[in-house]
Amino acid sequence: MEHWDEVRTAYNVARIGTVSGAAEVLGVHHATVIRHIDALEERLGVKLFQRHARGYTPTEAGSDLLRVAQATDDQFSQLAGRIKGRGNEVSGELVVTSIGGLSHLLVPVLAAFQDAYPGLTVRYLTGDRLFRLEYGEAHVAVRAGAVPDQPDNVVQPFFRQDFTLYASEAYVARHGLPESCKDFGTHRFVGADDPKSRAPFARWMQENVPAENIIFKSGDVHAQRRAILSGAGIGFTSVLQAAEVEGLVQVVPPKPDWAAPLWLVTHMDLHRTTKVQAFLAFLKEHSKAWQPE
Amino acid sequence: MEHWDEVRTAYNVARIGTVSGAAEVLGVHHATVIRHIDALEERLGVKLFQRHARGYTPTEAGSDLLRVAQATDDQFSQLAGRIKGRGNEVSGELVVTSIGGLSHLLVPVLAAFQDAYPGLTVRYLTGDRLFRLEYGEAHVAVRAGAVPDQPDNVVQPFFRQDFTLYASEAYVARHGLPESCKDFGTHRFVGADDPKSRAPFARWMQENVPAENIIFKSGDVHAQRRAILSGAGIGFTSVLQAAEVEGLVQVVPPKPDWAAPLWLVTHMDLHRTTKVQAFLAFLKEHSKAWQPE
DNA sequence: GGGGCGATGTGAGTTAACGCACAGAGAGAA
DNA sequence: TTCTCTCTGTGCGTTAACTCACATCGCCCC
Numbered sequence: 001m002e003h004w005d006e007v008r009t010a011y012n013v014a015r016i017g018t019v020s021g022a023a024e025v026l027g028v029h030h031a032t033v034i035r036h037i038d039a040l041e042e043r044l045g046v047k048l049f050q051r052h053a054r055g056y057t058p059t060e061a062g063s064d065l066l067r068v069a070q071a072t073d074d075q076f077s078q079l080a081g082r083i084k085g086r087g088n089e090v091s092g093e094l095v096v097t098s099i100g101g102l103s104h105l106l107v108p109v110l111a112a113f114q115d116a117y118p119g120l121t122v123r124y125l126t127g128d129r130l131f132r133l134e135y136g137e138a139h140v141a142v143r144a145g146a147v148p149d150q151p152d153n154v155v156q157p158f159f160r161q162d163f164t165l166y167a168s169e170a171y172v173a174r175h176g177l178p179e180s181c182k183d184f185g186t187h188r189f190v191g192a193d194d195p196k197s198r199a200p201f202a203r204w205m206q207e208n209v210p211a212e213n214i215i216f217k218s219g220d221v222h223a224q225r226r227a228i229l230s231g232a233g234i235g236f237t238s239v240l241q242a243a244e245v246e247g248l249v250q251v252v253p254p255k256p257d258w259a260a261p262l263w264l265v266t267h268m269d270l271h272r273t274t275k276v277q278a279f280l281a282f283l284k285e286h287s288k289a290w291q292p293e
Numbered sequence: 294m295e296h297w298d299e300v301r302t303a304y305n306v307a308r309i310g311t312v313s314g315a316a317e318v319l320g321v322h323h324a325t326v327i328r329h330i331d332a333l334e335e336r337l338g339v340k341l342f343q344r345h346a347r348g349y350t351p352t353e354a355g356s357d358l359l360r361v362a363q364a365t366d367d368q369f370s371q372l373a374g375r376i377k378g379r380g381n382e383v384s385g386e387l388v389v390t391s392i393g394g395l396s397h398l399l400v401p402v403l404a405a406f407q408d409a410y411p412g413l414t415v416r417y418l419t420g421d422r423l424f425r426l427e428y429g430e431a432h433v434a435v436r437a438g439a440v441p442d443q444p445d446n447v448v449q450p451f452f453r454q455d456f457t458l459y460a461s462e463a464y465v466a467r468h469g470l471p472e473s474c475k476d477f478g479t480h481r482f483v484g485a486d487d488p489k490s491r492a493p494f495a496r497w498m499q500e501n502v503p504a505e506n507i508i509f510k511s512g513d514v515h516a517q518r519r520a521i522l523s524g525a526g527i528g529f530t531s532v533l534q535a536a537e538v539e540g541l542v543q544v545v546p547p548k549p550d551w552a553a554p555l556w557l558v559t560h561m562d563l564h565r566t567t568k569v570q571a572f573l574a575f576l577k578e579h580s581k582a583w584q585p586e
Numbered sequence: 587g588g589g590g591c592g593a594t595g596t597g598a599g600t601t602a603a604c605g606c607a608c609a610g611a612g613a614g615a616a
Numbered sequence: 617t618t619c620t621c622t623c624t625g626t627g628c629g630t631t632a633a634c635t636c637a638c639a640t641c642g643c644c645c646c
Binding site for chain 1: 340341351361368
């Protein structure tokens with residue numbers, strides 16, 4: 001049973017009773033309807049209609065087709081309604097991904113967004129690997145670093161995340177603060193575990209801090225911040241994260257060179273949907289407080 | 294949601310995951326598949342798939358379509374199986390119509406046919422009006438008289454029904470038998486109620502028997518036979534019917550001029566079906582005993 | 587009974603859908 | 617990295633499907 005359009009044609013003929021009437025409803029010429037019926041009967045090897053001057057009356061097979069196609073028509077109508085409607089409503093699932101270091105900013109916003117749309121389920125993905133928008137793994141991604149140049153991805157600037165060096169009050173009381181790069185040899189540092197990290201502050205540390213002075217390394221920014229707080233050494237933390245923790249002292253003011261630009265990335269096919277647009281607007285609104293100035 | 298073929302295309306893309314694979318399954322070029330998807334998405338206003346180099350992955354709307362179309366595909370497959378299969382089996386309903394005077398012959402055959410096919414329901418229609426095959430009122434009709442020339446009807450000769458004049462034994466004992474037409478003026482007759490009857494014996498009676506001698510008239514042949522049997526007069530009855538009744542005496546031997554040819558008529562659209570063919574063969578086999586010689 | 591109407595059917599012309607060929611882009615392997 | 621394979625995407629020519637027009641046939645109403 002291929003050629004579903006022919007089934008639809010036969011369905012309308014059976015429903016209405018005449019070829020002409022069905023042709024009008026279908027918006028095609030009645031000759032087309034006749035050819036569809038003939039082709040379908042030929043393929044099935046059974047007459048679906050008895051032809052007479054007043055129209056077509058379905059045989060048993062035609063009546064059977066009428067019932068099945070009626071159900072199909074209903075199903076498709078409902079489907080079309082759901083699909084068209086869903087394009088304009090915020091429901092189902094919203095999948096957001098970002099680097100782990102942004103969870104303290106995003107999670108409250110996600111929770112508030114879910115609260116605003118009760119029909120919505122939020123999934124927040126963080127992980128080592130990059131979740132790929134083109135495979136439908138997420139609707140929205142928050143990416144850091146250089147402008148993502150993936151084709152089929154819509155990229156918007158989000159905000160600039162400032163970083164600088166922090167130390168715990170206990171560390172300062174014990175070791176003091178370095179006044180310039182020349183003092184780094186006498187201090188201990190907390191840094192990134194990944195030597196290939198492309199974060200600007202991480203590369204700065206690789207170039208300006210002797211490797212042997214980096215005595216605590218972790219791939220997780222939260223672990224690094226905890227290490228700094230525990231007095232393990234001096235290390236980079238985002239200004240916003242540091243502000244939420246008691247007991248951290250800025251070693252130097254934030255430098256623009258250390259800042260990491262953040263980008264909002266969506267897949268082209270999903271970017272126009274109401275759900276994604278609603279979340280992007282919601283996120284931008286709530287992130288105004290995070291902007292540097 | 295028009296263009297069910299596009300839904301089928303999208304269904305296969307969602308099911309298989311690639312345009313090329315779906316195109317192969319559908320037996321069309323992959324460009325056609327792409328155009329179908331694009332047209333469907335355009336019409337719905339929602340992306341059904343996320344496109345990437347490895348194939349198409351369904352969005353939520355695409356997944357929804359996949360579910361619905363999967364069910365539709367199943368339904369259509371079952372429908373095709375039923376329709377194709379039903380063409381080769383004898384089941385459902387068999388509707389046979391004839392003039393009322395043939396019921397004593399047809400009913401036993403219909404009962405035996407039903408007994409041979411337990412899945413079958415038989416309907417036997419008799420009535421004043423002609424049941425019309427082209428409106429699907431019956432599968433098979435047994436017609437008398439001239440060759441039916443309805444277009445779209447398949448006509449086969451059935452057998453020749455012989456008629457002649459009968460009288461009851463009581464009538465003969467009381468009035469004797471006429472030896473020729475000249476004696477008709479002294480006899481009483483049972484005849485047809487309808488002066489426009491086209492039956493050859495009825496017209497013969499109109500022409501050869503004085504109207505005032507026809508003292509019992511009925512439209513029903515069974516009533517006429519009963520009247521003859523009750524001694525009301527001389528009248529025509531089919532030879533086969535008369536043979537089943539005790540107490541009837543042939544006034545004259547059957548004449549070919551009085552015989553009524555019977556025809557088996559089916560609608561063109563139903564004639565080829567196994568069910569109709571099975572019944573026609575069954576009926577012909579059982580009617581061999583009725584043939585004159 | 588006859589004219590009009592609406593239905594089915596068929597042949598000819600036209601449009602739109604399809605197949606073909608090639609370009610481009612990732613993904614995986616050497 | 618580079619090569620290769622596969623899949624997507626698009627312009628162009630062709631074919632098949634569709635529209636159009638006309639013929640035909642029944643039915644209904646006048």
